[in-house]
Amino acid sequence: MPDNLPDKMRAVAIKNNTGPADALHITTIPLPKPTASQALVKIHAFGLNRMDLLQREGRYPVPPQAPSTLGVEFSGTVVSFPPGADNPEGFKEGDEVFGLAYGGAYAEYIAVSTHMLVRKPSELSWEQCAGIPExxxxxxxxxxxxxxxxxxxxxxxxxxxxxxxxxxxxxxxxxxxxxxxxxxxxxxxxxxxxxxxxxxxxxxxxxxxxxxxxxxxxxxxxxxxxxxxxxxxxxxxxxxxxxxxxxxxxxxxxxxxxxxxxxxxxxxxxxxxxxxxxxSSLRSRDEEYQGKLRDQLVEHALPKFKDGSFKVLIDKVFNWEDVVEAHKYMESNQSKGKIICKIS
CATH class of the missing domain: 3.40.50.720 (NAD(P)-binding Rossmann-like Domain)
Incomplete structure (x- = not known):
């Protein structure tokens, strides 16, 4: 990994591991280390999903490979790969991407499978791309x-x-x-x-x-x-x-x-x-199953995102430091479309 990367990062955690929205807070945790099939991505925005509320309350069966940090969809920039990384799509450091993860997106960095990354279209914003994968x-x-x-x-x-x-x-x-x-x-x-x-x-x-x-x-x-x-x-x-x-x-x-x-x-x-x-569920599926759906997204939907035929409708964007308010807003059932948190 590049020498200029920090050893630690900020991430959203839950006081006492489970609780209401007010239990969410930003803390410091170790920087994740990508495995041979992963890339390290610096996150610019992440999407909220109802499973996040359930996981926060301790009512969601989290896959064993998921980190404790919430969040399964994000957009960001590739910053590094481990030596000899499995990278069939040919991603490079500096590539703008979005993707699906088993968890860990409520943070400054995420280690995520290269098979689940998609190149960010220039026609879409970071916030829009963070609301696509899940x-x-x-x-x-x-x-x-x-x-x-x-x-x-x-x-x-x-x-x-x-x-x-x-x-x-x-x-x-x-x-x-x-x-x-x-x-x-x-x-x-x-x-x-x-x-x-x-x-x-x-x-x-x-x-x-x-x-x-x-x-x-x-x-x-x-x-x-x-x-x-x-x-x-x-x-x-x-x-x-x-x-x-x-x-x-x-x-x-x-x-x-x-x-x-x-x-x-x-x-x-x-x-x-x-x-x-x-x-059915998605998060509990293995990477091969999820990867096929990722490929279908790229082939079937990505061209329509680029030409504007498909709309990524965002209801509200919060700064990630206001994640408590973001969760409360989702709980209020007022939204029409995605709720996104951006990392400034």
């Missing part, structure tokens, strides 16, 4: 690998103003979806999904009459949708079964409303409509 790779995984999407299918994205759904809505629309719907819990977010993202319909899921299930069935002439991508969990389980078309797929990525199903849930649709319900 969000867009998760959307690609949900839509294609798990959901089995092909052009002409219809898709419903719950939590439509969340970063993953914003990405997924754009992917589906660009790839010839018959219809794209969304749900959200605020009228302003529903309006955003239609006017800004081009959804065919966006339904406020807090309204009971008519509910989102009835509205989607009406808009599809009773057929339902082919794919539902859900982050909400228990409260939407029955509705997902009801709204899915024959041979439909539900992709379960989160459980914001809990994991215990209420009494009276009717699962007959699994047989009657031949529904497939599949849960």
């Amino acid at each position: 969000t867009w790779i998760t959307a690609l995984q949900a839509l294609y690998l798990v959901g089995g999407y092909t052009p002409g299918k219809s898709v419903l994205w719950h939590a439509g103003a969340s970063s993953v759904s914003i990405a997924g809505i754009q992917l589906a629309r660009a790839d010839g979806a018959a219809k794209v719907f969304a749900t959200a819990r605020q009228d302003a977010k529903c309006e955003f999904c239609v006017k800004e993202l081009g959804c065919d319909g966006a339904l406020n899921s807090t309204k009971e009459e008519p509910g989102w299930v009835e509205e989607v069935l009406k808009a599809t002439e009773g057929k339902g949708v082919d794919i539902v991508v859900d982050f909400v969990g228990a409260d939407y389980f029955q509705g997902n079964l009801d709204v899915l078309a024959r041979d439909g797929r539900a992709v379960h990525l989160g459980a914001m409303s809990g994991t215990k199903l209420p009494a009276g849930v009717d699962i007959s649709a699994f047989i009657r409509k031949r529904i497939r319900f599949e849960g």
